[in-house]
Amino acid sequence: MSTPKLSLEHLLYLLALALALFLRLLNLGAAPLSDFEATWALQALQAANPQGAAPQFGAQTAYLALTTPVFFLFSASNFAARLWPALAGSFLVLVPWLLRKQLGRVSAVLVAFGLALDPGLVATSRLAGGPMLALFFGMLALALWLNRKALLAGISLGLLLLSGPAAVTGVLIFGVVALLLRWLRLPLSTSFTGPLERRDLRLALSAVVGVILLGGSLFLRYPQALAGWANTLPSYFQTWSLASGVPAGQSLLALLVYQPFPILLLVVGLLFWLVDNSLNLGAAPAAEQDAAGATPDEEDFPGEDHPASDIPLRSSATVAVEFPPVFPTLWLLASLLLVLLPPGRQVADLVWALPALWILAVWGLAADRRPAGSLLGRLADLRLDAISLSHAGATLLLFGLFWNTLISTRGLVGLQTIPTPGLRLVITLIVLILLFLTAMLVSIGWDWRTSRSGLLLGVTAAFAIYSFAALWGVSQLHPNRPEELWAPQPATVQADLLLQTIRDLSKWQTSLRNDIEIWSAVDLPSLRWLLRDFHNARFVSELLPDQSPALAITLQTQTPPSLAESYRGQDFLWQVWPGWDGAAPPDFLAWLTFRKAPTQQLSIILWARADLKPDLGTPQTSPDLPDPDLQEP
Numbered sequence: 001m002s003t004p005k006l007s008l009e010h011l012l013y014l015l016a017l018a019l020a021l022f023l024r025l026l027n028l029g030a031a032p033l034s035d036f037e038a039t040w041a042l043q044a045l046q047a048a049n050p051q052g053a054a055p056q057f058g059a060q061t062a063y064l065a066l067t068t069p070v071f072f073l074f075s076a077s078n079f080a081a082r083l084w085p086a087l088a089g090s091f092l093v094l095v096p097w098l099l100r101k102q103l104g105r106v107s108a109v110l111v112a113f114g115l116a117l118d119p120g121l122v123a124t125s126r127l128a129g130g131p132m133l134a135l136f137f138g139m140l141a142l143a144l145w146l147n148r149k150a151l152l153a154g155i156s157l158g159l160l161l162l163s164g165p166a167a168v169t170g171v172l173i174f175g176v177v178a179l180l181l182r183w184l185r186l187p188l189s190t191s192f193t194g195p196l197e198r199r200d201l202r203l204a205l206s207a208v209v210g211v212i213l214l215g216g217s218l219f220l221r222y223p224q225a226l227a228g229w230a231n232t233l234p235s236y237f238q239t240w241s242l243a244s245g246v247p248a249g250q251s252l253l254a255l256l257v258y259q260p261f262p263i264l265l266l267v268v269g270l271l272f273w274l275v276d277n278s279l280n281l282g283a284a285p286a287a288e289q290d291a292a293g294a295t296p297d298e299e300d301f302p303g304e305d306h307p308a309s310d311i312p313l314r315s316s317a318t319v320a321v322e323f324p325p326v327f328p329t330l331w332l333l334a335s336l337l338l339v340l341l342p343p344g345r346q347v348a349d350l351v352w353a354l355p356a357l358w359i360l361a362v363w364g365l366a367a368d369r370r371p372a373g374s375l376l377g378r379l380a381d382l383r384l385d386a387i388s389l390s391h392a393g394a395t396l397l398l399f400g401l402f403w404n405t406l407i408s409t410r411g412l413v414g415l416q417t418i419p420t421p422g423l424r425l426v427i428t429l430i431v432l433i434l435l436f437l438t439a440m441l442v443s444i445g446w447d448w449r450t451s452r453s454g455l456l457l458g459v460t461a462a463f464a465i466y467s468f469a470a471l472w473g474v475s476q477l478h479p480n481r482p483e484e485l486w487a488p489q490p491a492t493v494q495a496d497l498l499l500q501t502i503r504d505l506s507k508w509q510t511s512l513r514n515d516i517e518i519w520s521a522v523d524l525p526s527l528r529w530l531l532r533d534f535h536n537a538r539f540v541s542e543l544l545p546d547q548s549p550a551l552a553i554t555l556q557t558q559t560p561p562s563l564a565e566s567y568r569g570q571d572f573l574w575q576v577w578p579g580w581d582g583a584a585p586p587d588f589l590a591w592l593t594f595r596k597a598p599t600q601q602l603s604i605i606l607w608a609r610a611d612l613k614p615d616l617g618t619p620q621t622s623p624d625l626p627d628p629d630l631q632e633p
Contacts, residue, residue, distance in 0.1 A: 009105060009109065012109045012112075012113075013093070013094060013097055013109065013112060016093045016094075016109070016112040016113050016115075016116045017090060017091070017093055017094060017116070019113075019116045019117065020089065020090040020091075020092075020093045020115070020116035021090045023116070023117070023122050023471065023475060024086040024087075024089050024090050024122060024125045024126060024475075025086055025090075026475070026476065027476060027479075028078070028079050028082050028083070028086055028126060029077055029078035029079030029080075029081075029082065030078075030479065031078070031479035031480045031492075032078065032480075032492040032493075032495035032496065032526065032530070033078055033081060033128060033492060033495075033526055033529050034480055034487065034488060034489070034490065034491050034492050034526060035490065035492070035524055035525045035526045035575075036127075036129065036487075036488040037081065037082070037127065037128035037129055037526075038128075038524075038525035038526045038528065038529035039058070039129065039525045040058065040060055040063055040064070040067075040081075040128055040129030041067070041076070041081040041128055041129070041529055042525060042528055042529055042532075043055065043056065043057055043058060043064055044063070044064050044067040044068045044070075044071055044076075044081070045071050045076045045529075045532060047064060047068045047071075047218060047221075047222060047225075048068045048069075048071035048072040048076070049071070049072070049076075054224065055222065056228070057222065057224065057225040057227070057228030057229075058164070058228050058231065058235075059164040059165060059228060059229055059231045059232040059235045060129055060133075060162075060163060060164035061162040061163075061164075061215060061216050061218070061225055061226075061228065061229040062133050062134075062137070062159050062160075062162035062163045062164070062215060063084065063085075063128075063129055063133055063163070063164070064218060064225065065162070065215045065216075065218050065219065066084040066133075067080070067081065067083070067084055067128075068218060070083060070084070076532060081128040082126055082127065082128045084133065085124075085125055085126070085127060085128060085129075085130055085132040085133055086125050086126055086132075088125065088132050088133050088135075088136035088137075089121055089122070089124065089125025089126075089132045089136065090116075090125070091136065092115055092121070092132075092135065092136045092139065092355075093112040093113075093115045093116045094112070095115075095136075095139045095140055095143050096108035096109070096111045096112045096115070097112070098140075098143035098144065098146075098147055099143050099146070101147075102146065102327075103359065103362070107359075107362045107363070110362045110365070111355075111358050111359055111362050114262060114358035114361065114362070115354075115355060115358060117467065117468065117471060118259065118262075118354055118358065118471075119258040119259070119467060119470045119471040119474050119475075119486075120254070120255075120258050120259060120350060120351060120354055120474075120486060121351060121354055122471055122474065122475050123348075123474040123475060123479075123484070123486040123487065124348050124351045124486065126475060126479065127348065127480075127486075127487060127488075129164075130166075130348055130488075131163075131166035131169070131348055131349060131351055131352070132351065133159075133163045133166075134160060134163035134164065134166035134167040134169075134170050135166070135170065135351050135352060135355075137156050137157070137159040137160035137163060137167075138156075138160045138167070138170040138171075138174070139355060140156040141153050141154075141156035141157040141160055142174065144156055145204075148200070150199075150200035150201075150203040150204045150207075151203050151204070151207050152207075153204055153207075154203060154204035154205065154206065154207025154208045154211070155207045155208075155211050157204065157207075157208050157211075158207060158208040158209075158210070158211025158212050158215065159211060159215065161208070161212060161232075162211070162212060162215050162216055162229060164232060164235065165232060165235045165236035165239065166349070167232065168232060168233065168236040169236070169338055169339070169349060169352060170352060172334075172338055173331065173334045173335050173338055173352055174331075176330075176334040176338070177327065177330045177331050177334055180330050180334075181326070181327065181330070184326070212226075212229075213226075216229045238344060239342040239343070239344030239345065240342045240343065240344065241343075241344075242343065242344050243343040243344070244343070244344050245342065245343055245344040245345040245346055246345060246346060246347055246485075247582060247583045248340045248345065248583075249582065249583025249584070250347060250485060250582075250583040250584070251339065251340055251345060251347050251349075251350055252340070252583070253485070253583050253584055254347045254350065254485045254486065255350055255353070257470070257485075257592065258467075258470050258474070258485075258486075259354065259357060259467075260463055260466065260467065261361075261463040261464060261466070261467040262357050262358050262360075262361035263357070263361070264459070264463055265361040265362075265364040265365050266357070266360050266361045266363075266364040267364070268364060269361075269363060269364020269365060270364060273364075325359065325360070325363055328355075328356040328359040328360050328363075329356075329360065331353075331355075331356035332353055332356035332357055332360060335350075335352040335353035335356060336353055338352075339352060339353065346488055347485050347486050348486055348487070348488065383449060383450050383453040383454075384453070385450070387442065387446055387450050387454070388450045388451075388453040388454040388457065389454065389457070390454070391438065391439075391442050391450070391451060391453075391454025391455065391457075391458065392453075392454045392455075392457035392458035392461065393458070394438055394454075394458070395435065395438065395439075395454060395455055395457075395458025395459060395462070396458045396461050396462050398431055398434055398435050398438070399435075399458070399459075399462035400462075401431055402428060402431040402432070403466075403593075405427045405428060405431060406428075406589055406592070406593050407593050407594075439451050439454075439455050442454060473595065474486055478595055480492075481576070481595075482576055482577050482578045482597070482599055483585075483591065483595040483596070483597045483599070484595065489577040489578060490575040490576060490577035490602070491575065491576055491577070492526045492574065492575060493573045493574060493575065493576055494572045494573045494574065495526065495530050495574075497572060498530065498572045498574075498604075498606060499530055501570070501606060502516065502518065502531075502534070502551065502606070505550075505551065505608055505612060506534075508612070509550060509612055514533045514534050514535070515534075515535065515536060516534070516536065516550050516551055517536045517549045517550045517551065518531060518534055518536060518537040518538070518549065518550070518551045518552070518553065519537075519538050519540055519543060519547065519549040519551070519552050519553070520537065520538070520539050520540070520552070520553040520554075521539075521540055521541070521542055521543050521552070521553065521554045521555070521558070522539075522553050522554060522555055522574075522604050523539045524574075524575075526574075526575070527553070527574075527604075542560075543560050543562075543563065545560070545562040548566065548609060549609070550608070550609050550612055551606060551607065551608055551609070551612075552567065552606075552607040553604055553605070553606055553607070554604065554605050554607065555602070555603075555604055555605070556571050556602075556603040556604060556605050559605060563607050566609065566610055567607035567608060567609055567610060568607070568608055568610060569605045569606060569607045569608070570605065570606050570608075571603045571604070571605050571606075572603060572604055572605070572606060573601055573602075573603050574602050574603060574604045575601065575602040576599045576600065576601050576602075577599065577600050578597070578598075578599060578600070579597070579598035579599045579600040580597060580598050585597035585598065586598070
């Protein structure tokens with residue numbers, strides 16, 4: 001029995017998986033849960049540790065079924081609440097491995113790296129209760145079905161259907177694409193041909209029913225959870241009836257700002273495809289060209305078996321012309337249509353379009369080269385001599401100058417007579433003209449191939465750096481902040497500071513960090529999640545004058561006068577959400593460069609009874625900064 005060997009292809013997929021895990025798990029629990037996330041985390045916590053009334057379940061049964069055991073076996077934390085979406089987003093990069101017959105082996109590897117490093121996918125993977133589980137199970141079900149794995153495809157489809165309203169979006173997208181392919185009389189893939197077998201359909205359907213009954217009841221522990229799953233369709237249709245979503249322009253803005261790299265690859269590929277293939281219409285049949293050498297991916301991964309259909313994104317016509325792949329094109333268009341049309345749209349719903357965008361971007365990467373030869377062979381057509389590399393460095397330097405112009409022109413001294421927007425526009429045009437002149441001078445002094453190689457390398461490096469900076473900002477610098485657009489709003493802000501203050505006061509009074517009496521007149525899911533470990537925490541509609549708990553929490557705008565008489569208070573910034581109307585913030589360049597944008601805020605006040613500590617002194621009549629001793633551990 002032969003032992004399978006670890007090939008270069010396997011190592012590349014492992015590297016993509018390692019990158020995806022690192023970017024999605026790094027500081028995963030640092031940002032506090034928003035109301036959107038805390039709603040689902042509280043349901044999983046209630047199912048893991050039921051107390052009092054029966055747990056209430058929503059439509060995202062897959063998230064609850066996966067997260068509840070984590071809370072039961074380990075502690076309920078921000079990290080644990082986001083763990084399964086992060087893992088789903090990480091293992092999404094392995095789905096192209098199952099689609100390598102349709103995409104091509106090298107193209108599938110490139111798509112895997114694109115999915116691992118995409119800013120939108122990283123941000124959504126770090127969101128508890130977001131659409132990432134639905135996207136992962138949907139793509140996995142499709143890939144397994146195309147590979148004739150009926151049982152596993154049925155299990156994945158069942159988990160998809162348990163993933164809440166986002167699953168309805170995915171089912172509609174793939175349903176629309178399948179109908180269009182049938183109407184156009186095109187096959188779903190180059191490798192899946194022939195009629196469907198009834199045995200496969202029965203096996204897949206049985207798996208779907210079994211997963212829904214088992215997972216929908218949280219492994220038979222809560223049969224009533226199936227009633228919550230039944231609200232999937234009503235919850236989805238609310239996105240069409242309630243105008244509570246972000247503007248459609250904001251979703252498109254997020255796509256352009258966070259995904260410029262794949263969009264650039266696709267646009268450049270389309271331009272070269274239009275130019276190159278217009279000259280190839282009279283070329284020899286593709287079969288004659290393929291007969292002259294090895295199949296494309298045999299040159300890239302030598303020594304491996306390659307089926308005859310393993311040609312990445314290649315037309316089967318008799319003319320050597322590459323056509324854009326139909327399935328991902330329809331997938332991208334249907335995703336944008338079904339994400340942008342509902343009034344209750346969210347930016348995170350765009351994740352359904354991103355895999356198709358990366359597939360088309362990889363096609364664009366290959367479309368500007370000759371139809372014959374492998375993808376890596378075509379990449380090798382780029383010159384890497386000193387001149388092309390110097391040109392690439394100059395191009396990258398000019399892009400850096402362009403970005404620095406956007407940042408620093410506002411503060412230039414001695415140019416106050418020139419309006420700032422006009423100054424920025426002039427300098428930006430100068431940089432673009434220098435970019436064009438540099439390419440022309442290199443092509444005149446050497447040749448066009450050298451100039452093109454340097455230009456492509458420089459532009460690719462510049463956009464790759466920008467994409468990684470956007471990724472780092474949305475996942476590490478401003479996680480779940482409204483300025484980053486991707487997370488559902490409002491975002492929770494000073495939760496850690498409030499929790500530390502309450503724990504310090506509890507330790508002072510009770511010698512335990514979670515045993516102090518707390519009455520809260522603010523009932524928000526994010527606050528309930530923060531106080532989940534405080535057994536004496538109560539949420540009330542209002543605080544009466546004759547009530548005197550050790551700690552009280554109120555909104556800053558709704559403070560009973562009785563609290564100011566016998567309590568001392570400290571305000572905490574609790575929630576922020578976008579403070580602008582329309583798609584973009586008013587100062588677009590400030591937002592693009594520094595993520596500075598107007599926000600609206602909600603503050604709460606933590607009131608501590610004056611006799612809680614002897615050194616609290618005379619009660620204050622208004623919220624003030626607490627005594628420094630309040631912050632003692």
